[in-house]
Amino acid sequence: xKTRLFALFLALLLTLACVACSAPASQAPAKEQEPAAPxxxxxxxxxxxxxxxxxxHVTFTMNTTSDPPAENDALWQYYTDKFxxxxxxxxxxxxxxxxxxxxxxxTDDLPDVVWIGLNDVIYSEYVTWMNSGMFAEVPSLDAYPNxxxxxxQESMLGDELCTFDGKLMSLHAMRDSAPYxxxxxxxxxxRADWAEKLNMRKEGDVYTWDEFMDLLQAFIDQDxxxxxxxxxxxxxxxxxxFPDILGIWQTNPTPWTFEEPxxxxxxxxxxxxxxxxxxxxxxxxxxxxxxRGIIWPDNVIDSSETLYRELYVAGQVGAMAQNLTxxxxxxxxxxxxxxxxxxxxxxxxxxxxxxxxxxxxxxYQHAVASYWSCVAxxxxxxxxxxxxxxxxxxxxxxxxxxxxxxxxxxxxxFTVNEDGSINLLWKQDETGTYLDPYTFREYxxxxxxxxxxxxxxxxxxxxxDVEDVRSxxxxxxxxxxxxxxxxxxxxxxxxxxxxxxxxxxxxxxxAKVIDLLAxxxxxxxxxxxxxxxxxxxxxxxxxxxxxxxxxYIPSDPKEMMEWVRNDxxxxxx
Amino acid sequence: xxxxxxxxxxxxxxxxxxxxxxxxxxxxxIKRWCYLIILPGMAYFILFKYVPMYGIQxxxxxxxxxxxxxxxPWVGWSNFELxxxxxxxxxxxxxxxxxSYMQLLLxxxxxxxxxxxxxxxxxxxxxxSVQTILTFPHFLSWVIVAGIMMNILANNGAVNxxxxxxxxxxxxxxxxxxxxxxxxVFTLSWKEAGWSCILYIAAITGIDPSLYEAATIDGANRWHxxxxxxxxxxxxxxxxxxxxxxxxxxDAGFDQVMNLYNNTVLDVADILDTYIYRITFQRMPNYGFSxxxxxxxxxTNCILLLSVNAVCKKINGTSII
Numbered sequence: 001x002k003t004r005l006f007a008l009f010l011a012l013l014l015t016l017a018c019v020a021c022s023a024p025a026s027q028a029p030a031k032e033q034e035p036a037a038p039x040x041x042x043x044x045x046x047x048x049x050x051x052x053x054x055x056x057h058v059t060f061t062m063n064t065t066s067d068p069p070a071e072n073d074a075l076w077q078y079y080t081d082k083f084x085x086x087x088x089x090x091x092x093x094x095x096x097x098x099x100x101x102x103x104x105x106x107t108d109d110l111p112d113v114v115w116i117g118l119n120d121v122i123y124s125e126y127v128t129w130m131n132s133g134m135f136a137e138v139p140s141l142d143a144y145p146n147x148x149x150x151x152x153q154e155s156m157l158g159d160e161l162c163t164f165d166g167k168l169m170s171l172h173a174m175r176d177s178a179p180y181x182x183x184x185x186x187x188x189x190x191r192a193d194w195a196e197k198l199n200m201r202k203e204g205d206v207y208t209w210d211e212f213m214d215l216l217q218a219f220i221d222q223d224x225x226x227x228x229x230x231x232x233x234x235x236x237x238x239x240x241x242f243p244d245i246l247g248i249w250q251t252n253p254t255p256w257t258f259e260e261p262x263x264x265x266x267x268x269x270x271x272x273x274x275x276x277x278x279x280x281x282x283x284x285x286x287x288x289x290x291x292r293g294i295i296w297p298d299n300v301i302d303s304s305e306t307l308y309r310e311l312y313v314a315g316q317v318g319a320m321a322q323n324l325t326x327x328x329x330x331x332x333x334x335x336x337x338x339x340x341x342x343x344x345x346x347x348x349x350x351x352x353x354x355x356x357x358x359x360x361x362x363x364y365q366h367a368v369a370s371y372w373s374c375v376a377x378x379x380x381x382x383x384x385x386x387x388x389x390x391x392x393x394x395x396x397x398x399x400x401x402x403x404x405x406x407x408x409x410x411x412x413x414f415t416v417n418e419d420g421s422i423n424l425l426w427k428q429d430e431t432g433t434y435l436d437p438y439t440f441r442e443y444x445x446x447x448x449x450x451x452x453x454x455x456x457x458x459x460x461x462x463x464x465d466v467e468d469v470r471s472x473x474x475x476x477x478x479x480x481x482x483x484x485x486x487x488x489x490x491x492x493x494x495x496x497x498x499x500x501x502x503x504x505x506x507x508x509x510x511a512k513v514i515d516l517l518a519x520x521x522x523x524x525x526x527x528x529x530x531x532x533x534x535x536x537x538x539x540x541x542x543x544x545x546x547x548x549x550x551x552y553i554p555s556d557p558k559e560m561m562e563w564v565r566n567d568x569x570x571x572x573x
Numbered sequence: 574x575x576x577x578x579x580x581x582x583x584x585x586x587x588x589x590x591x592x593x594x595x596x597x598x599x600x601x602x603i604k605r606w607c608y609l610i611i612l613p614g615m616a617y618f619i620l621f622k623y624v625p626m627y628g629i630q631x632x633x634x635x636x637x638x639x640x641x642x643x644x645x646p647w648v649g650w651s652n653f654e655l656x657x658x659x660x661x662x663x664x665x666x667x668x669x670x671x672x673s674y675m676q677l678l679l680x681x682x683x684x685x686x687x688x689x690x691x692x693x694x695x696x697x698x699x700x701x702s703v704q705t706i707l708t709f710p711h712f713l714s715w716v717i718v719a720g721i722m723m724n725i726l727a728n729n730g731a732v733n734x735x736x737x738x739x740x741x742x743x744x745x746x747x748x749x750x751x752x753x754x755x756x757x758v759f760t761l762s763w764k765e766a767g768w769s770c771i772l773y774i775a776a777i778t779g780i781d782p783s784l785y786e787a788a789t790i791d792g793a794n795r796w797h798x799x800x801x802x803x804x805x806x807x808x809x810x811x812x813x814x815x816x817x818x819x820x821x822x823x824d825a826g827f828d829q830v831m832n833l834y835n836n837t838v839l840d841v842a843d844i845l846d847t848y849i850y851r852i853t854f855q856r857m858p859n860y861g862f863s864x865x866x867x868x869x870x871x872x873t874n875c876i877l878l879l880s881v882n883a884v885c886k887k888i889n890g891t892s893i894i
Contacts, residue, residue: 099854105638106860124857132639230737231729297728301747301835316729503857514836518748535660 054084058388060112060381063090065097067439075408075438083395085388095305098122105134110378112385115447116170118374123492124500130162130169131495131573136377136386138168144390146397150174156370160564161493164573171393172371173447180473186245187472188212188235189329190319192350193343194224204475205350209247209357212319216294219318227316234294236308237321242299243286243513245321247354250282251513262504263491263547265555270491270547272540274509275533280526283513285357287525290517300514312349313339324351324472326455330465334433345464351472353479363480369487375447393447406458408438414459422459434460486557489564494572496546505540631864638860645861652865662866664840665848672754672825672844679758681818684769685811689799691770692777704774707767718760719832723747726756748837757829757842772814773807780806812891820878823870845870 068089069076080086090111092100097117102125104110114135118126129135141148141159151158151174162170195201200215207215216234219225223232237245244252263270273279289295296317302308312320313335322328329349336348356362377386395401407414407424415423426434455461456470512532516525547553550572554560601608627642632652634645656662687707694700710718725731726746733743746752784802793801827846834842843851845866853863879894886892 102854102858106858129638132637134639228737230743231734233729297743297745298747300837301723301727301745303835311729501857501859507851507856511836511839515839518745518837519750 054082054388054391056084056384058085058384059088060085060385060389061088061090062113063092063097063100063111063115065092065094065115065117067091069444070439073439075404076444078409079392079404079444083388083392085392105129110135110380112378112381113389114376114378116374116376118172118371119369124495124503127164127493127495127573128500130164130376134379135169136379136381138171138377139383139386139390141168141390143387144394146394147171147390150176150397157489157561157564158370160567160569161371161489162374165570170374170376171390171447172374174371175368180477186241186321187324188247188319188321188352188354189324189332189349190215190352191219191225191315191348193347194219194318196347197224198222204353206353208355208360212247212352212354213289213292213294216318217292220293225315231316233296233311233317235289235319235321236296236299236311236317238305238308239299239302240305241321242510243295243517244282246286246289246295247321247356248282248285249356250278250358251286262506263544265488265553268553268555270544270553272505272533272537272544274505275537275540280529281358283516283529284523284525286513287517287520291522300518315339319352320349324469326461326465326469329469330462333462333465337431345462346468351468353472353475363476369489392444396444396447407460413437424459426460433462436460486561488554488560489569490550490552490554490560490572491547493564493569494550496543496549496572498542498546502539502543504543505536508536628864629868631861632868634861636860648861652861653869655862656865656869661843661848665843665845668841669823669825669844669846672757672830673822675754675758676761676825677818677822680762680766681815683762684766685773685807687766688770688773688777688807689803691774692803693795693799704767704770707770709767710764711768713764715764715828715832718764718829722756722760722833747835750838750841753834753838753841757826757833760833761826761829769814772810776807776810777803808889809891812885812889813893816878816881816885816893819881821874822877823874 068087068091094117101114101116101122104114116122116126141151153174155178156174158172158174159168162168162172190205192201192205195215198215198218200218202211220232220234223229225232235246237243244250262273264273264276265271266276286295290297290300296308296311299308308317308320309332311317313332315336320332329351332349333345337343337345353363375389377389396405403410403414403422407422407426410416413425415425417423424434426437428434456466458466512529516528520528552563552568554563595603631642631645633647633649634642635648635651636642636645691700691704691707694703723730727733728743728745732746737743746756780802784806785798788798788802823845825844825846827844827850830842830844830847831850834847849863849866849870852859852866882892882894
């Protein structure tokens with residue numbers, strides 16, 4: 001009897017194990033993840049009465065690479081009560097956003113509402129998916145006037161990009177960043193306090209390429225941070241932005257592509273950018289820095305996405321290149337001051353304006369698309385789910401929604417002064433920094449608009465940081481604004497058999513760059529690069545042939561945007 | 574007592590022989606508890622190993638995600654033609670074989686030697702402590718091991734900091750193509766040798782102690798006992814693990830390589846599994862092509878397994894099939 005019971009128990013156990021292991025990923029509840037910091041205990045959600053149109057409670061699944069709002073966040077509760085909905089979050093690591101999406105599509109397991117980190121890595125696939133009917137059409141935007149108005153901005157491209165056969169297939173999160181449209185402030189933050197110590201700081205933090213590299217060399221040699229011999233590094237960045245963000249735009253063709261090296265128009269024809277002389281010049285520049293020891297040596301092997309930042313915060317690196325957004329700058333400064341409160345906030349991560357190595361009067365700036373990411377609906381999403389999601393996003397774009405997203409509830413979290421300015425009622429710490437009582441605003445309110453510029457009027461932000469970042473962006477706009485181009489929507493939002501299958505060879509290019517930086521010796525990098533390019537060309541050429549068969553190859557951004565507005569894309573989809 | 578048992582056995586045997594042949598269902602019913610235990614395992618293999626084989630046809634199709642597997646058009650051998658023209662594939666194949674052979678030559682004998690050495694340790698408490706300490710790293714994931722290696726060997730890692738303290742120039746161990754494969758073997762040995770020992774120690778434990786006693790009486794020393802008693806005693810187990818290892822030669826350790834490699838050592842580190850992962854999930858996915866690579870790998874493993882099995886059977890009579 002014992003044996004039989006044991007056998008039965010064992011069989012049940014193994015069966016349960018099999019069933020447990022085969023549970024689809026989308027069923028993994030968000031609650032299993034580490035929750036975001038809870039709101040203060042005394043914070044209670046105000047009671048909201050639902051409008052009649054939201055009488056039916058709606059739940060949908062949705063992926064996110066950010067921390068989902070905590071279940072007990074008072075503002076999130078207010079928001080979900082107002083619209084009578086809830087979200088089963090599917091948390092993702094940022095680095096796996098494409099992998100997981102591909103798996104979900106391949107296994108027909110998409111969330112109801114799908115956030116897509118749309119950029120050049122995935123454009124061709126996006127076009128294929130939308131063309132193939134893998135996603136559901138977005139309902140007419142007539143019922144959502146704020147979203148409609150957002151897409152109707154004249155300076156931007158919006159729904160033209162995501163309309164296939166007359167059907168709107170996704171919602172792009174438009175960048176609301178006037179007057180800095182199409183300009184993402186990429187650049188280098190550095191230890192101005194160290195530079196002052198060495199008497200090498202320049203007025204306004206404006207440096208020529210050579211001046212700045214000499215400064216970094218001095219950081220390494222003279223060790224103003226007192227780290228000890230061999231323990232101070234010059235320049236570091238996140239692997240994904242390496243090496244172009246170091247200021248060497250030759251390794252990323254700023255005009256006409258986005259984020260990664262791809263195909264660019266030259267003399268009316270598309271060419272593969274890594275095969276150009278300009279790219280090789282950039283590569284040699286990076287190699288020179290790497291060999292001099294200015295670039296943090298582990299940058300070529302760091303895949304952690306965080307280690308470079310930790311090194312900078314720990315005071316071991318003289319400069320760090322990144323997106324110079326307000327939130328990034330503030331966070332770095334906050335973290336450094338937490339380690340050492342005696343440091344000077346303005347000087348620990350000052351924004352350097354460093355000219356390009358090839359042209360001393362030009363400065364690195366990244367061109368961006370008119371949007372950041374998009375949201376689409378899976379085929380299994382119901383009309384009610386779609387409507388509820390769109391209703392929330394439409395409200396997010398209203399002034400009431402914007403204020404809720406930025407500050408919270410009027411009367412409780414802020415009041416509006418007579419001149420329209422905001423009087424924030426949040427608690428402040430001993431340094432005067434406002435303490436955000438909510439976990440809510442980080443994600444959900446930014447799904448339809450990426451309001452980077454709005455941060456400059458955000459009363460909760462540190463005034464010093466706002467001033468520093470805004471002045472850096474104003475300086476960029478004044479000096480190089482006319483040189484910042486926009487994304488080549490023709491190349492990226494169209495489909496050809498070979499482009500769809502082979503892409504831009506970005507991963508291979510990046511891998512080879514990093515390999516040669518670490519392993520090539522001296523001047524051999526140029527010949528080794530050319531050899532590799534020659535080996536790659538048989539694979540690349542079919543894509544170029546496809547692209548060059550287009551009747552319209554853009555050479556002027558304004559003309560191209562007009563072409564897209566006039567439905568030019570449809571002929572190549 | 575003994576005579577009585579023998580009679581029962583004989584009588585039982587006669588009765589069994591006289592019985593008509595039972596149907597297969599009847600036999601299953603009689604041994605139903607055994608089959609019940611087997612059932613989940615069989616279900617696992619059917620669901621997760623055999624049913625997915627339906628997808629093998631992707632290797633011969635131009636897979637269109639909207640059309641699905643069945644409706645996608647057949648393309649014959651074109652995915653394999655693409656495969657055999659791909660420089661990265663041959664590089665990955667070469668690396669897989671080299672890394673697997675290095676593991677076979679340098680890692681495979683390690684737990685065998687280790688288990689024999691542990692067996693020779695007499696104080697039981699010390700012996701168990703050593704075994705536990707050696708087994709522990711097996712329970713660390715490769716992500717953790719990779720993190721430890723980064724902390725030890727990176728430019729600002731422990732070794733380089735020690736070198737800097739001694740006035741020696743720092744060295745980028747993790748970007749050195751010549752070192753990388755040895756780092757793989759070293760980490761594998763550190764992590765898995767203790768765990769692999771368990772099988773061999775169990776085999777050694779099963780050797781009749783009277784053989785050692787007789788050898789001691791005959792004047793054999795420790796070396797003689799290892800050579801003439803322990804080694805022949807565990808040889809069948811060694812051969813079976815060898816067959817299984819060779820049968821998975823094309824699996825050079827995805828988790829390990831994936832976590833330890835980086836772009837600077839891709840030329841010597843990219844194995845078939847990491848290659849499949851990259852072309853499927855980190856680039857523009859071509860599922861037909863990825864399946865062709867996977868099928869090639871699986872078939873090669875199968876051929877290797879059958880070959881080594883046949884050789885072992887011929888030489889020693891030990892085999893798994």
